[in-house]
Each structure stands twice: as structure tokens, then as C-alpha cells.
Amino acid sequence: MKAEIIAVGTEMLLGQIVNSNARDISLKLAELGIDVYFQTVVGDNAGRIEQAITIARSRADLLIFTGGLGPTQDDLTKDVLAAYLGRKLVIDEPAMTKIRALFEGRGVEMVESNVRQAHSIEGAVPLTNEAGLAVGNALVVDGTYYMLLPGPPKEMNTMLNGPCVAWLREVMQEKQQPLYSKLLKFAGIGESNLEHKLLPLIDGQSDPTLAPYAKEGEVSVRVSTKASSEEEANVKLDATIDKVKGIVGEHLYAKEDVPIERQIVRMLQLKGFTLASAESCSGGLFAQLITKVPSGSSCFVGGVVTYTNEMKHKLLNIPMSQLEGEHAPGAISSSTARLMAENVRSLLDSTFGVSITGVAGPSTSEGKPVGQVFIGIAEKGKPTQVFELKLSGDRASIQLRAVKNLQFRLWQAIKAHGVDVC
Numbered sequence: 001m002k003a004e005i006i007a008v009g010t011e012m013l014l015g016q017i018v019n020s021n022a023r024d025i026s027l028k029l030a031e032l033g034i035d036v037y038f039q040t041v042v043g044d045n046a047g048r049i050e051q052a053i054t055i056a057r058s059r060a061d062l063l064i065f066t067g068g069l070g071p072t073q074d075d076l077t078k079d080v081l082a083a084y085l086g087r088k089l090v091i092d093e094p095a096m097t098k099i100r101a102l103f104e105g106r107g108v109e110m111v112e113s114n115v116r117q118a119h120s121i122e123g124a125v126p127l128t129n130e131a132g133l134a135v136g137n138a139l140v141v142d143g144t145y146y147m148l149l150p151g152p153p154k155e156m157n158t159m160l161n162g163p164c165v166a167w168l169r170e171v172m173q174e175k176q177q178p179l180y181s182k183l184l185k186f187a188g189i190g191e192s193n194l195e196h197k198l199l200p201l202i203d204g205q206s207d208p209t210l211a212p213y214a215k216e217g218e219v220s221v222r223v224s225t226k227a228s229s230e231e232e233a234n235v236k237l238d239a240t241i242d243k244v245k246g247i248v249g250e251h252l253y254a255k256e257d258v259p260i261e262r263q264i265v266r267m268l269q270l271k272g273f274t275l276a277s278a279e280s281c282s283g284g285l286f287a288q289l290i291t292k293v294p295s296g297s298s299c300f301v302g303g304v305v306t307y308t309n310e311m312k313h314k315l316l317n318i319p320m321s322q323l324e325g326e327h328a329p330g331a332i333s334s335s336t337a338r339l340m341a342e343n344v345r346s347l348l349d350s351t352f353g354v355s356i357t358g359v360a361g362p363s364t365s366e367g368k369p370v371g372q373v374f375i376g377i378a379e380k381g382k383p384t385q386v387f388e389l390k391l392s393g394d395r396a397s398i399q400l401r402a403v404k405n406l407q408f409r410l411w412q413a414i415k416a417h418g419v420d421v422c
Contacts, residue, residue, distance in 0.1 A: 001034045001145075001172060004060035006052050008068035008077050009151060010043040021066040021149075021156050028160055030179040032168060033226060034062065044074040053084055057144055062168075067151030069134035071113045077148055078137065082121045085141050092120040094128070095135035102133065121148075125167060131158040138167045145171065177226040180233035184221045184244060185254040188408035191219050197248050201240070208240045216397065217404040218259075253411055254422055260407045261289045261296075266421045267414045268299035273351035275410075277303035278316055278344035280331065280357040281373065286403045301348050306340070316343045330366040332358055334374050334386045341376030342384055352413065353378040354406055358389070360398045371398055375406040377413055385409065 005022045012019050022039045029036055038059065042052045049068075056063050068077030082089050096118040103110035117134040120126050127136030127147075132155035137148040147164060149156045186194055191214035195202065198221070202210050208225035223240050227233035245252055253263050268275060277287050277300075287303035290296050306312040309323040309331055318339050322328055329335045337355045345353025358373025359365045371391040378384040389405055391398045 001062055002060045003029055003034050003036050003062040003064060004038045004040065004056040005036060006049075006056060006063060006065045007039070007041045007151075008044065008049060008065060009041075010045075010074075012041050013043050020153055021151070024153070024157055025064055025066070025149075025160060028165065030181075032165070032172075033177045033179060034168070044068065044076055046076050046080050049076060049080045050084055053081065061143070062145040062147070064147045064149065066149045066156055069117065069136070069148060069150050071111075071116045071134075073113075075116065078116075078119050078121060081146065081148065085121070087122040089119045090122050091115070092118050092126045092135045095120075095126065095133070099133050124148075127159050127163040127167070129155055129159055130162065131155040136163070138164070138171075140171060177228055179224055179226050180230060180237065181222050181224040182237050182241065182255055183257045184223065184241065184252055185256075185258065185260070186219045186221070186248065186251040187253050187260050187404065187411060189219060189248065189251045190214075194219050194221070194248060194251070198244065201243055201247070208236050210240070210244070217400045220257075251408075252422055253408075259289070260404070260411060262293050263421055264407060264411055264414065265290065265293045265296050265299055267411070267419045268351075269295070270419050270421070271414070271417055273414065273417075274299050274301050274349075275352045275354070276301050276344045276348035276350040278340040278353065278355045279303065279305050280307055280312070280340075280355075281360040282356045282399045282403050283307070285399055286354065286356060286406060289403065289407075301350050304344060312336070312340070316340055316347070318343065330368075332366050332368045332372065332374065334376075334388060337374035337376035338378075338384050338386050341378035341386075345378045345380065351380055352410065354410055356402050356406055358391075358398075358402060360402075361395045373398070373402045373405075375402065375409065377406075377409055379413060385413070 005025050007019050007022055011017050019041060026036045040052050042048050065077050068075045099114055099118055120135055121137050124137040124139040127138055129135055132150055134150045136159050139146050149159050191212060195212045208223050211222045213220055223237055225233050225236045253260050279286055284305045290300050304315050306315050312318040312323060313320050322336060323331050337357050340355035341353045355376040359368050359370050361370040364370060373389040373391055374386060376384060376386045387409060391401045
């Protein structure tokens, strides 16, 4: 069965709200083994809604509408679909009773427009709205399945996970195999490079399938398959994941949707290691992400934001001759990153000390270009590692990318001790 989601509401086209309903519906349909190939957003206009229905019917078996079931004149979904199917609108008495009781309980007069929320398309199965007033509809006409859900996300999700799923399971003629997925998380590699390395698998895929995607500072691959049971799915998924690990395993930090900082904390805890940080251009972002992880305090002993040269000198004992002067390397240098990492580790007596110093922008500093960043990792008993980064983007992007690079290098350093939670 192929589905299309039609979200009705001009406010989405204007960018006033985000269409989170489509995401939630897609996830639920995937669980049922129903494929979603198209999502449409259409404004509160009868002609355009009718056009969206015509197009969707040509390419989908199941049309799921969200929005346009309310009491106002621009709530047109039921009106348009009823006219399109040549059916009348009737009153769903249980829904009408609920609406009347609500207004009576509030001591407020019910206006006639509220009756619209109790409208149901003739021959449709009413879908009870436990979180609101507008009744939903489900019906089958000429082999096409239709479902009408309210727009407010709380109402939509309550209806979706209750009567909608029950109706779908009842009317589907063939058993739909559910979709199972695992999300692989990668660090230290860009989306295009990751996809390039995995092209032999992606080009030859049939089942399971691989879908790489990225957001700021993260790259992921979703591995998916349809199967009759979770056990059967895991056999297929794990075989594909092993192939992925054989190609880019050095960048794979998790087989679940978790940030790398959570894996870092887990690994530190397993070894009984501790961590301290010294940050400049990142403004404490590294420490913030680590301390967002529950139980992060068990391994993160502390951090400092030494934004000025004076604070680098006072708090981290960096010589001023290192930071300032005609022949000084300056704050933005590999040697300063090394000293920041080593000194914060020593001062806080931690296993690892990390540092970030650089130019996040918007202007240059010390004659260094925007995006030049140095990160350092000092480890008790081992030589300190320093990496130079040349990053692009705005100030926030550079800060985040610098932190993500440091997290990856730290993850590698901990993993070298034989600990891996992936």
C-alpha cells in the first residue's frame, strides 16, 4: 500500500508553523509497512485542495489529510472531499453530543459554526477525537482509502495512534510487513565523503536499503528493511551493518540515535577516566554538551572558558610571552592549544585535558583567518595531540564544528584503550 499525506493549512505555506504531523504520520505508517512516497502541503482553498486530491489519487492508495476540520469557514477539508466523492455531510451524533456538553459545562453559548466539527462524510467511519472536538473520518471509495485527521499535533497523534491504526489494520487486505530500521551515527567524516565510500553498497542495494543524511555537525545512515519479525529484520540489518563497518568503521560511533558526547561519557565511565576542558573561541560549548549527558559529572571534573589572553595566563598559567609580543605564537596557535590542554589536565588532575582556540568570526584575529582553529588533547602519560582545523560557516557553525571535531578526536583517543560502546 502506498500513501500520500496531504497537510491542509495556509499557515504552513507561510512558514508560521512547521508540519510536524507529516513526520509523525510517516513514522507510524512505516511501522505498519505502508510506504509514503509523497507529502503535499496545500492552502485553505477549495480548488487547490481538490487538485491535490486528484494528483494524490493518481499515485497513492491511501490519502491521509491533516487539518481543515475545525469550526471556521476556511476549514474546508471535509467539504471538499465530500463534494469530490459526491457524498453528503452528515452529523456524527456522539461528536455533536460531546461538543454541546463542553459548551454547556463552560456556561458558554455554542455558535452554529461549531457544528462543523461534528460533520462526517456520508458512509465514513467516524474517528473519535479524545483530545479535541473535531471528529475524524475514514472511508474507502472505489479502491482508494481516505483518512481525515485534525491539524493540532496533540489531537492528531491521539487519533492516529488510536482509532486510525485500528482502522488501517482492519481494512488492509494484505498483511503489510513492518519496516525496521537502525540508525548509524558517524563522526570525523562529511556526508559527501561518507556517501562516496558507501556507494558500492548504496548502488547495489535492494533490501536492506541505506539512506545517508546529515544535519549540522552530524552524519547518519539509516539502514532499513521490511520483515515479518524483529528477529528476521535484525539478521538482515546486522549483515548490512557489518559491511558498512568494514568500509567506514573507524568513523562509526553508535548504532542508535545518540550524540557522540553520550558515547564519550559512557566510554570514560567504563574505564574510570576523567576529563577537563579549556575553551576559548567555542565559549564553553564543549563543556555544555558533555554536561548535558546524564551522569556526566561522574567523569567530567570541570572546565574553564579563557576567552582573553589575561585569563589564559591567570587561570591556565600560559606565559604572556607565548600569547603576546612581536615573536609570540599567539593565542591562536598549535603551541597555545597544546599548553591549554596540558595545563587544564594538570591543574584539575584529570586523565584527559582538551582545548579549543581559534577564530570563530566574524572578523580575523591576530592576523589569522576566520575558521582557523586549533584543538588539543592531552592525556596522562602520553604525548599531546594537536590538530589544526580550517572551518567554514558563520560564527555558530564554526564553534559547533570545532567542538564536533574535538569530540571525534577524543572519542578516538579513548577508543584506543580498547573500549567501544558501539
